[in-house]
Amino acid sequence: MILMKDIYKTYANGVTALNGININIDQGEFVYIVGPSGAGKSTFIKMIYREVKPSSGSIIINNNDLSEMKERKVPFLRRDIGVIFQDFKLLPKLTVYENIAFALEVIEESPRNIRTRVMEVLELVGLKNKARFMPDELSGGEQQRVTIARAIVNNPKIVIADEPTGNLDPETSWGIMEVFEEINSRGTTVIMATHSKEIVNTIKRRVIAIEDGLIVRDEYRGDYGYEV
Amino acid sequence: MTVASIGAVTMTLILVAVFLAVMLNLNEMAANIEDDVEINAMIDPTFNEEDDIVDLGEQIAELNGVDSVTFSSRDDELEKLIFSMGEEGEAWQLYEQDNPLNHVYIVRTFDPEDTVTVAAEIETFAGVEEVNYGQGVVERLFQFNTYARTVGLILILGLVFTAIFLISNTIKITIMARSKEIGIMKLVGATNGFIRWPFFIEGMLLGVLGSIIPITLVLAGYYYIDTNISERINYSFVELLPFNPFAWQLSLIILVIGAFIGVWGSVMSVRKFLKV
Numbered sequence: 192m193i194l195m196k197d198i199y200k201t202y203a204n205g206v207t208a209l210n211g212i213n214i215n216i217d218q219g220e221f222v223y224i225v226g227p228s229g230a231g232k233s234t235f236i237k238m239i240y241r242e243v244k245p246s247s248g249s250i251i252i253n254n255n256d257l258s259e260m261k262e263r264k265v266p267f268l269r270r271d272i273g274v275i276f277q278d279f280k281l282l283p284k285l286t287v288y289e290n291i292a293f294a295l296e297v298i299e300e301s302p303r304n305i306r307t308r309v310m311e312v313l314e315l316v317g318l319k320n321k322a323r324f325m326p327d328e329l330s331g332g333e334q335q336r337v338t339i340a341r342a343i344v345n346n347p348k349i350v351i352a353d354e355p356t357g358n359l360d361p362e363t364s365w366g367i368m369e370v371f372e373e374i375n376s377r378g379t380t381v382i383m384a385t386h387s388k389e390i391v392n393t394i395k396r397r398v399i400a401i402e403d404g405l406i407v408r409d410e411y412r413g414d415y416g417y418e419v
Numbered sequence: 420m421t422v423a424s425i426g427a428v429t430m431t432l433i434l435v436a437v438f439l440a441v442m443l444n445l446n447e448m449a450a451n452i453e454d455d456v457e458i459n460a461m462i463d464p465t466f467n468e469e470d471d472i473v474d475l476g477e478q479i480a481e482l483n484g485v486d487s488v489t490f491s492s493r494d495d496e497l498e499k500l501i502f503s504m505g506e507e508g509e510a511w512q513l514y515e516q517d518n519p520l521n522h523v524y525i526v527r528t529f530d531p532e533d534t535v536t537v538a539a540e541i542e543t544f545a546g547v548e549e550v551n552y553g554q555g556v557v558e559r560l561f562q563f564n565t566y567a568r569t570v571g572l573i574l575i576l577g578l579v580f581t582a583i584f585l586i587s588n589t590i591k592i593t594i595m596a597r598s599k600e601i602g603i604m605k606l607v608g609a610t611n612g613f614i615r616w617p618f619f620i621e622g623m624l625l626g627v628l629g630s631i632i633p634i635t636l637v638l639a640g641y642y643y644i645d646t647n648i649s650e651r652i653n654y655s656f657v658e659l660l661p662f663n664p665f666a667w668q669l670s671l672i673i674l675v676i677g678a679f680i681g682v683w684g685s686v687m688s689v690r691k692f693l694k695v
Contacts, residue, residue, distance in 0.1 A: 240606070263611070270608035280603055297609035341607070 192218050193239060193349070193380070198248035200234055200404075208234035209245070210404030216382065218348065221375045223391050224384040225415055226401040232384045235401060236353050239382065240272045241265055253348055270298055273342030273350040277357040279334045281326040281341075288313070288322040291341045298345065312340040316370055332363030339370055343379070350374055352383040361389065368394060391415035421625070424589035428629025428680055431582035432673050435575050436637045439669060442571040447660055449564045453531035458538045459551040461521040466546035472522065475546050479526055482540055484533035493520040521548060532561055579680060586625055586684025590618055594692050601692060611693045618685045626681025627674065634670045641666040 198212040208231045216222055224232050237243040238250060241257055250257040253271055260268065281290050288309055295305045313319045316336040326334055335355060342350055352371070356364035368390055375381045385391060391398060391414065398413030399406055408416065460479065462472060472490075480488045491499075497518050501511045528537050534552055542550045594601065604614050645662040 266605075266608040266610045268608075269606065274606050280599065280606075282600060282603065293603070294607040297604045297607060297613060299613065345607070 194251040196249045198245045221381045221396040223398045230401045231404040271348045273347040275342045275352040275355050277354040279338045294341045312344045316340045349380040388415040424585045425629045427585040429632050431578045432633035436633050456531050458526040460524040460541045461549045463548040484528045486527045486529045489525040491523045493518045496520045582680045583684045587688040590685045591688040618689045622681040622685025626677040630674050630677030
């Protein structure tokens with residue numbers, strides 16, 4: 192569950208990114224975040240996994256109050272949140288398998304669990320036969336599947352994706368969306384910032400539109416609402 | 420860059436080792452000299468009653484910081500004088516009939532640095548004609564020792580900070596090369612401790628590797644000096660600290676400083692990268 196109350200954010204350089212955000216996202220929801228570039232979508236998303244702290248206001252994620260959270264607790268918050276980026280952020284010198292296992296190794300998971308979990312998520316994203324490939328031997332869509340696998344390998348309650356299809360052609364994007372729907376159907380909250388009108392208008396879900404740091408629209412089964 | 424920072428640690432530690440060896444030896448010599456400092460309180464010749472002299476001795480013994488008070492009669496003093504003059508001393512034997520010297524209290528303080536104040540107090544007591552403790556020389560010796568210690572310490576600290584700076588730069592480069600990896604680690608919930616320890620080890624390794632050559636030089640160099648040079652020095656107060664255990668202790672200090680420099684350098688540079 193994600194609960195934000197009166198969130199304001201002004202960066203050190205004076206730019207105001209968020210201007211009083213109030214939102215409640217329940218466990219298991221699928222939410223699109225839409226809006227023009229520079230409207231505050233990325234700041235909104237970064238607040239959830241606490242890469243950015245609000246200037247004022249309170250955020251509660253899975254019953255943890257982030258404003259009272261101590262620095263050393265932040266890693267444990269992030270173990271419940273999987274994050275996916277437009278630019279993949281894969282380690283080029285590790286194989287697909289190693290890239291995914293890396294996420295479990297650094298939280299000191301036992302080697303046996305690592306093996307089973309990695310194979311499970313590789314199957315889920317449809318890359319079981321490419322476990323030994325290097326990232327640069329894969330297509331863009333396949334690389335994005337690897338990052339999704341890495342994000343969900345430790346069973347997070349929330350998956351956040353910042354324009355996951357931004358670098359992919361439309362056909363590949365549909366494949367990626369299928370993976371997100373599959374993840375969501377298992378009870379994981381999915382929050383996805385996107386500029387893709389086709390996706391939002393075809394797979395109808397809750398749409399939250401952010402403009403100038405404010406939520407201007409919040410509808411279930413909404414439309415993208417912007418001309419591309 | 421790794422070689423450069425190991426080199427920097429090596430150079431620093433060689434200089435630190437030389438400074439430490441010289442400083443500790445000087446310190447030891449100074450301490451030896453300081454220990455030899457004593458106060459001679461000459462008793463007024465008219466102050467003849469034995470009880471008065473004993474009282475005076477007790478009065479001195481009660482002063483703050485006084486370690487021991489020894490009485491030395493004028494006959495003892497003459498004997499010492501004759502003995503110290505060697506053959507020329509025979510001339511002084513004429514005075515045995517009519518000794519011109521004073522009875523003397525020889526006073527030692529616990530802390531040699533108290534000598535001056537204790538001497539000044541003794542001088543105010545009735546029955547004390549004159550106080551003698553090598554005035555001027557003692558003060559200058561203490562002053563020189565203080566200067567030498569301070570200057571040495573500042574130089575060593577300066578060198579250590581330079582080396583820490585160089586190491587932290589080396590580690591910063593390693594970290595930047597791995598910044599993508601660290602970013603992902605933070606994203607998937609690795610604790611700072613988990614991210615930090617490889618750099619911690621790397622820093623310590625750099626420091627320890629940098630201390631190998633200095634330690635070799637210390638052991639070889641000090642062994643050479645100890646066996647070849649110290650025999651030729653005949654002044655009793657110039658005595659080098661013996662190779663065993665001093666050179667080993669010095670090596671250990673060098674190793675610890677090296678490891679400290681490395682660890683501190685890595686901690687400094689990692690800290691900035693973990694703030695996300």
